[in-house]
Amino acid sequence: MTHNLGIIGTGRMGTAFAKRLVETGHKVTVWNRSPDRTAAAVAAGANAVRDIEALAGCDMILTSLTDYSAVSAAVERLVATGIKGRLLVEMSTLLPAEQVALASKVTTAGGAFVDCPVGGTVGPALKGQLLGMAGGDAAAFAQAKPVLDVLCRRVEHLGPAGSGARMKLAVNLPLAAYWQTLGEALTLLAGAGISAEMAISLMADSSAGPTVLKNRAQVVIDTLNGTDQPGTFDIAGLAKDLRLAMALAAAENATLPMAEAIAPVYANALAEGLGGFDGASLSRHVVERR
Template identity: 45%
Template structure:
């Protein structure tokens, strides 16, 4: 099947490589063409605009940074909505506001194409292995059409409702983990005076009832960072995590509710980003908070 991928950052590239591995004919577009070179080397075909890519493919999967990027790729000059879309299927895996996907989806359907939002849980590793968790929003018919491809990318695909429901579910899923990384930083801050080895502190905290599954896998990396060592390439950057928290807080406001804990965590992520850690992995947040809390004590 001819599948286009719009947006080849870390996740978009991992999705494209997975599709190539499972024998699809893959086309790619990125605002910065240099970001597509590893994919071209792997067998993908590069296109100069989103419209050109959409014209050449049966299905287009987009994985874009934020709401503004989604709007530009769909509605900009030579954007997806300027292409002949009749009969095609667009699948959007970006993490954006639900209302953004509702607007984009309506425009896509008006152009004669199907639209499914399917933001995903998981990072680059699961994306390469086809083990993401997908939250699909759309009509039953469109989701059924998208499922064969989504099931090659995801270990589980849940149809959670109409367009907008997938974005809502993704924000709900991300929120507790991101809040936990900040809470962990506060736990580490009050453990500083114990002068225990970092790996022992992390081992103890990992063996408690309040620990999420993610801590089991990322604990060793956090211990390394606490010890002043480096870890591998970031799986989920602080700037991206901050964006997801900000999107959740903003969405809650449209629902006439508040997220006080998430809003407080957002402020802490913003502080880490302002300190120059935007490109660092989100697990650097607890380490940043523990260290900055220690240095700020009287």
């Protein structure tokens, strides 16, 4: 079944969503605050509009933006135009309470809402291999699922609005911690004459090798050998999600001792200009600061 879809935000992920959805036969219309950033989506077959209000005619609208401020502003404009009877699928990484607030705005205006942040980056998005973590009422999720199935190898309905956001932060927290622990592990090898290639090969082949290391072993090796690699999920993104996880814990009077310990390391890496690089650059940063 062909859907008439709108996408708000044509950064790396929003553009990947557009390409995948066009490729699989859907009609896609995109909007971005900076119109020149819609070029890649248009080249793939999407239609670009200059005014966000033009998306109100779409059956389903997906949002993929940097932060709550950007998403909230976009939703306010959609609601003002009229979103009754339409579905908004919010796919940014936000706090659960922020997703709940967005859901309230949309449903009060007569629309339906699902928050569904995803695990995975551009490559998996283009192949429909993301991991979807959805929150919202059952009817809204059922409406969104056929489209989410095109983007995701697995998508799960986890509960009411905000549940997807909560799961996404839980999924990304161990990843943020991993790059710190990998750096500490490599510190134990300093001066031993063991090459980065050998160390990463053995780690990837052991219980110390998570999926990110198995899939991106060469990126990690090249980084450890001194050449920082552009990140598909970069240090700035990891630091943002780490901050959100800590904010959620603080709001619920929980403690995250490991997160609190590594937050200054991420802050230092950002200060040194490593924000746009792969998480492996944080590991090398740890080794170099030993």
